[in-house]
Amino acid sequence: MARTVSRLLADSLEAHDVDIIYCVPGESYLGLTDALADKNSIQLVVCRHEGGAAFMAVADGRLRDRAGVAVVSRGPGLANAMVAVHSAFHDATPLVLLVGQVERKDFGRMALQEQNYSRLLSDITKLVIEVNEPETASEAIARAFHVAESGLPGPVAVILPEDLFDEVTDAPVDLPRPKVHGGARAEDLDRLAAMIEAAERPLIYVGGAMAADAVADPSAFGDLVRFAEEWVVPISPTHRRPALFDAAHPNYGGYVGIRIPAAQIGEMKKADLLVSLGERLTDTVSQAYSFPSAPVPQLPLVHVFPDPNEVGRVWRPDLGIAANPLAVLRGLLARGRPAGAEKRRGWVEGLNAVHRKLMAPEWLPTTDGVNFAAVVCEIAKHLAPDAAVTSDAGNFSSFLHRYIGFRPGQSFLSSVVGAMGAGVPMAVAACLRDRNRQVVGFCGDGGALMTGNELATARMYGVNPIIVVSDNKSYGTISMHHIVRYPGRPYNAATDLRNPDFAAWARSFGAEGITISSEAEVGAKVAEAFAVRDRPVVLHVHSSAVQMSAWRRKNA
Numbered sequence: 001m002a003r004t005v006s007r008l009l010a011d012s013l014e015a016h017d018v019d020i021i022y023c024v025p026g027e028s029y030l031g032l033t034d035a036l037a038d039k040n041s042i043q044l045v046v047c048r049h050e051g052g053a054a055f056m057a058v059a060d061g062r063l064r065d066r067a068g069v070a071v072v073s074r075g076p077g078l079a080n081a082m083v084a085v086h087s088a089f090h091d092a093t094p095l096v097l098l099v100g101q102v103e104r105k106d107f108g109r110m111a112l113q114e115q116n117y118s119r120l121l122s123d124i125t126k127l128v129i130e131v132n133e134p135e136t137a138s139e140a141i142a143r144a145f146h147v148a149e150s151g152l153p154g155p156v157a158v159i160l161p162e163d164l165f166d167e168v169t170d171a172p173v174d175l176p177r178p179k180v181h182g183g184a185r186a187e188d189l190d191r192l193a194a195m196i197e198a199a200e201r202p203l204i205y206v207g208g209a210m211a212a213d214a215v216a217d218p219s220a221f222g223d224l225v226r227f228a229e230e231w232v233v234p235i236s237p238t239h240r241r242p243a244l245f246d247a248a249h250p251n252y253g254g255y256v257g258i259r260i261p262a263a264q265i266g267e268m269k270k271a272d273l274l275v276s277l278g279e280r281l282t283d284t285v286s287q288a289y290s291f292p293s294a295p296v297p298q299l300p301l302v303h304v305f306p307d308p309n310e311v312g313r314v315w316r317p318d319l320g321i322a323a324n325p326l327a328v329l330r331g332l333l334a335r336g337r338p339a340g341a342e343k344r345r346g347w348v349e350g351l352n353a354v355h356r357k358l359m360a361p362e363w364l365p366t367t368d369g370v371n372f373a374a375v376v377c378e379i380a381k382h383l384a385p386d387a388a389v390t391s392d393a394g395n396f397s398s399f400l401h402r403y404i405g406f407r408p409g410q411s412f413l414s415s416v417v418g419a420m421g422a423g424v425p426m427a428v429a430a431c432l433r434d435r436n437r438q439v440v441g442f443c444g445d446g447g448a449l450m451t452g453n454e455l456a457t458a459r460m461y462g463v464n465p466i467i468v469v470s471d472n473k474s475y476g477t478i479s480m481h482h483i484v485r486y487p488g489r490p491y492n493a494a495t496d497l498r499n500p501d502f503a504a505w506a507r508s509f510g511a512e513g514i515t516i517s518s519e520a521e522v523g524a525k526v527a528e529a530f531a532v533r534d535r536p537v538v539l540h541v542h543s544s545a546v547q548m549s550a551w552r553r554k555n556a
Contacts, residue, residue, distance in 0.1 A: 001172075005137045006035035006165040011173050012141040014041055018069050020060060020432060021045065022053040024080075026073020028100025028113075031165025045432065045461060047425070050077050052454040054084030055422045056429035058093050059390070059413050063433050065216040067094035067148040067156075074100045075113025082124065083419050088155040089124045090417035091240075092208050092280070094148040095155035096141075097125075103163040104132060117159045126154040132161065134169035142174035150180050152307035153212055182306055184323040189331040191319055192275070192302055196231060197338040199273035199300075201347045204228075205256060206245060206325070207238040207279025208416065209306050213326035214244065214408075220326050221408035225249065227329055232341040234351045236268075237406075238279045240391075240416040247359065247405035251348055254355040257401050258284045261551055265291060267354050270347075275302040278325035280310060284418075289314075304328050359405060364553075365519070366544035372396055372470050373550060374519050375541050376403045378526040379468065384438040385409050388430040392423030392447035395477045395549040396470035400442060402550040421450040424467055428454050431463030439465040445499050446475050455509040458536045466529050466537045469502045472545040480548045506538030515540045 003011075009032055013021070022045050025033060036044050047053035054070045061068030072081045078099050088095040102111040118128045127147045131140045137160075144156040184192075196202050206224065214220040224245060228235045234253025237244040242255055254264045269291055281303065283289055292301050292315055300318045303311045308322035321328060363373035376399040383389070389404070391397045391414040406412060413430060415422040427441030443452070448469045458465060475495040482491035503513030512532050516525045516539065529537045546554050 002168050002170045004031065004035070004165065005134045005167050005169060006031035008138050008169060008171060008173065009141065009160075009165075010035040010039050010042070012138040013069065014039060015173050016141065016145050016176050017066055018042055020069070022047055022056040022060075022068075022070045022429070024048070024050045024053055024072060024077060026077050026100055028073045028102070028162045029071055029098065029160060029165070032071065032098070032160070045457065047457050048453045049451060050080035051083050051421055052425040052451045052457065054081035054095075054097065055087070055425035055451065056432075056454075057097070058084050058088045058091075058095055058422075059426035059429035060433060061088070061094045061153075062413055063215070063388075063411060063430065067096045067145055067153075069096045069098070071098040072100070073113075074102060075115055078115070078117070078120075083421060085121070085155050085157075086124045087415040087417050087419045087422065089126075091415065092153050092212065093155075094153040096144045096148050097155060097157045099157055099159050101159050101161045104161045105163070117157060121157050124155070125157050128157045128159065130159045131164065134164065134167045135171045137164070137169070138171055138174040142177060146177040151182065152209070152305070152310070181327065182323045183327045184304075184321045184331055188319065188321050189328065189335070192321070192328070193332055193335050193338065195273060195300065195302060195319065196233065196275065196332075197340070200343060201271045202233050202273040202275060202344065203253060203268055203271040204233050204235050205238050205274065205276045205279045205285070206235060207241055207276065207285070209278030210325045211241050211244055211278070213278070213324055217326065220329070223326070223329055223333060227333055230337040230341070231332070232344040232348060234348045239282075239284045240412065240414045242401055242404075242406040243408060243410045243412045246407040247355075248407065250352055252355055253348070253351040254358075255401050256285055257398070259551070260287065261358060264354050264358060267351055271299055273300050273302070275304070277304050277329065280305060281315060359402065361403060364547075366547050368546050369472060369542045369544040370516055370519050370522070371547050372399045372541065372543045373403055373547070374522045375468065375516065375526065376400055378522050379440060380404045382526065382530045383410065383440065387411075387438040387440060388413065388427075390414060390423050390426040390430060390439070390441040392443035393418045393420045393477075394444040394447060394470075395480060396444045396543070397442065398550040420447045423447055424452050425454045427465035427467060428458045428463060431458065431465050432461060435463060441465050441467045443467065443469055444476065445469060445471040445473065445497055445502075448502065449499075455506065455511055455536055455538070459510050464533065464536050466539065467506075468539045468541065470541050470543040471499055471502060472543040473497050473499055474545050476545060476548055479545070480552065483554060502538055502540035506536070506540070509536070511536040511538055513538050513540065515542070517542045
């Protein structure tokens with residue numbers, strides 16, 4: 001059937017179960033937006049900044065068993081989106097980014113906004129596909145989704161010259177390729193089972209690749225609980241993946257985020273075996289390469305990760321398994337409950353006791369603003385069992401991980417690699433993916449003014465997240481680093497901020513704006529925010545800068 005490349009691309013996206021595409025419109029791909037106008041099955045969401053659009057697509061890829069999709073124009077459009085592409089690459093999140101390009105006859109002339117995208121994106125994508133012939137357009141879409149979603153997920157860019165869209169081709173739609181799932185060798189599973197069975201103090205990390213498996217198969221959460229209970233092992237979700245295991249379960253071994261408290265890491269270092277299921281292992285999770293120490297760990301290490309190039313790249317594991325972590329987990333469960341598992345009961349209970357003590361809803365008063373702990377603890381009381389929580393990067397997020405007891409059924413969306421600007425767009429995307437779901441997004445005053453304009457997108461498409469802005473009038477994380485590295489030296493000139501009235505700012509979008517200025521107001525104002533149903537809410541919290549994080553104060 002003869003059709004334009006634009007129609008072929010739209011049909012190909014539909015065949016790959018794409019139902020939402022995020023964009024900022026650009027002349028370099030007008031042919032595609034024209035064709036999508038006839039696709040009732042695909043909603044084109046027009047955003048206010050390409051960074052916001054791409055972060056929304058990243059969130060969408062995290063929420064469903066398909067790659068999220070964004071389309072951006074050439075040059076500046078792609079440059080604006082690159083922060084989210086970088087996040088998707090480091091976070092192993094499937095993303096297909098469609099990029100307009102100059103006309104083919106102008107290649108190499110430095111035409112308006114022309115760039116070499118294969119070179120530009122080589123370090124932050126799994127693959128860059130340049131489509132220069134009409135016959136290969138649908139094949140490129142199929143390959144992009146296959147590469148983005150298979151093995152270790154990640155971003156793939158498809159480059160589409162402007163003059164290609166109106167050409168006619170009789171090439172058929174290339175249908176989705178079957179997913180490939182990696183499994184472990186039987187002898188590796190036998191060895192892993194024996195190592196855990198022999199260990200008296202094993203520690204089990206679960207990370208991003210396990211999260212991806214759980215999106216594809218929600219029964220993974222139950223399998224993880226069964227493994228913890230039958231094998232009597234502690235389960236510790238890693239950085240920005242707190243919803244992988246129920247924080248109230250007695251086998252919860254503590255959250256392994258950035259700079260975890262001394263009491264927790266001190267207890268964890270008593271482990272005699274570390275099994276990393278689906279966690280890449282980074283400087284963040286390893287506490288600056290100190291646990292496990294790099295390159296030679298101070299305890300036996302088993303690293304299970306889908307990418308064989310990652311296993312052994314930094315650390316020397318005693319056992320490396322390049323496989324989907326869920327397949328490994330189920331292989332262990334198939335072997336049945338090991339003998340002597342009860343010897344680990346005291347170890348599990350000890351770790352859990354540290355975790356529960358650290359999560360206790362306790363905080364010290366502050367005089368320069370509200371201790372953000374009070375707000376987070378109150379919000380935790382209102383979170384639905386299936387709530388989606390999003391977070392920007394910054395020290396304020398430490399309060400979420402300390403005081404919110406996440407559980408399976410809830411979602412947590414953020415930039416694992418720590419890019420600012422993710423919080424508000426991801427909240428909007430979560431609402432668009434499920435309009436009946438409760439969505440609460442957290443950001444600092446810095447991140448709020450990077451991509452907070454996507455409140456306009458929320459209003460345009462009738463979705464209503466609650467956005468909580470922690471306003472301590474500072475780039476707080478950087479202030480903390482400066483104080484730690486250069487004690488006694490001035491730092492304010494490089495980190496202080498002058499902010500708008502965020503409640504008034506919210507009302508200018510047509511959202512509800514609510515301000516918290518004292519701890520006495522927290523209960524009533526949080527309840528007021530959750531009572532609003534017909535518009536987005538911005539909860540503007542005048543937060544303490546002295547309470548730099550959930551664990552650290554200035555001069556303390």
